[in-house]
Amino acid sequence: MNKKRITSKELAKLAGVSSATVSRAFSPTARINKATREMILSIAREHNYQPSAIARTLHGQGSRLVAVVVNTIANPCESEELDTLVHRLQDCQLMPIILCCAAIEDRLPLMRLASTYQVDHVVVFSDMFSADDALEIFTGIRPIMVTLEPHHHPDVSTIEIDGSAAAEEIINKVVDDGRKHFAYLAGRESSWIDQKRKEWFENALNARGLSFEAFGRGDYTYDAGFKEAIMLLRRHKIDALICGNDVMAIGACDAARRVLNRNVPEDLAIIGQDGIAMAAWECHDLTTLAQDHVKFIDTVIDLIQQASNNEEPAQRVKLTCTARWGTTA
Known part of the structure; x- marks a missing residue:
């Protein structure tokens, strides 16, 4: 059977200290004698005492x-x-x-x-x-x-x-490799950051005299990347696909290789965005616009x-x- 919990006032009385000293004992950053802190914590453990976050709030100390x-x-x-x-x-x-x-x-x-x-x-x-x-x-x-x-x-x-400079670096490299026909696989339409991501790459393409020739929309999932990539690649002659996140890009890579028999990156470049750990796995090794x-x-x-x-x-x-x-x- 659990012991009945005591209050902070009861703990202070048992320890022979003030309630303020009890409070400092449970604050890692508070100044208090080491032996006093250890004594208070020992008595607290013996009597099943835990400080109350709610009580801290009521006393204006913040809830943390x-x-x-x-x-x-x-x-x-x-x-x-x-x-x-x-x-x-x-x-x-x-x-x-x-x-x-x-x-x-x-x-x-x-x-x-x-x-x-x-x-x-x-x-x-x-x-x-x-x-x-x-x-x-x-x-x-x-x-x-x-x-x-x-x-x-x-x-x-x-x-x-801000990913504009990184997007420009990626587009310059991909265009220099001979890519001319770009598509963008976006995420949720209401997402402002997704709109900005597309804009970064659009501006970089425009600076090279190019633009996106096709668009798709997914929901940031692997399945969306897989299915939307199949539709985009079947309907349009695309040699570079920019995806709204890494997970859709991984799905797009699998669709291109396994369903459409497209070689990545030999005849199709695929770029993700986010820089998640999974993107760097050897089985994916995705080129991506990455955030630290x-x-x-x-x-x-x-x-x-x-x-x-x-x-x-x-x-x-x-x-x-x-x-x-x-x-x-």
Whole structure:
């Protein structure tokens, strides 16, 4: 049978210290004598005591909770970034609340429910949740918006991704290799970042006197890349295919090789976007417009720490992508 938990006041009485000293004992960054901390923690374990995050909030100490709004955790790119973010938050003694938006038509009630937990920070990776909604629902918190359409609200920090230079590098190499007929396999129509990705490559093609001759649309999945690539390649004479993400590009490679007997990259170049770990596997070895996911999450953590200081203004950070060369282009 579990022992009955004691309160912080009871723990302080047993340890012969003040309640403030008990609170410092459970804060890794607080200054407290090592022997005193160990004594308090020992008594706490003996009497099944755990500090209450809810009580911290009631006393104005913050909940240490971070609402993380994503489209889905099934997408490899988002799951890789989320895995890194969760570990970094835990290293900072912060706890994430993960909110997945993609399968929910009315997302605002979910966000309002999360706001009742008195979160200290909100990081929005999803392009289905606006900055205005974040400001209205998570009152008193400076939202951190990433992969969304740029805005200039003074109370919102933003991370902007720029892949224009990397797209130009990829197009120049592929065109110099003799490619002339390009197609683009896009993702979700409502995605602003997907529109920007297509624009980066369009501008690079235009600079070489070329343009996309065909377009397809998928949903960022392997199946979509596989099926849409078959239709594009059967209907159009294409020698280079740019995909909206790496997963669709991997599906497109398999479709070209296994169904249409196209040689990649000999007569068809295929390029992805994201730079996920899977793209670098030897069985795929995909050429991709890659984002530095570790630097990306480091920037998110920096913005969270800056937001903790209310005197710091909102930040706007731009991160650039790079070309990661594989054997598909």
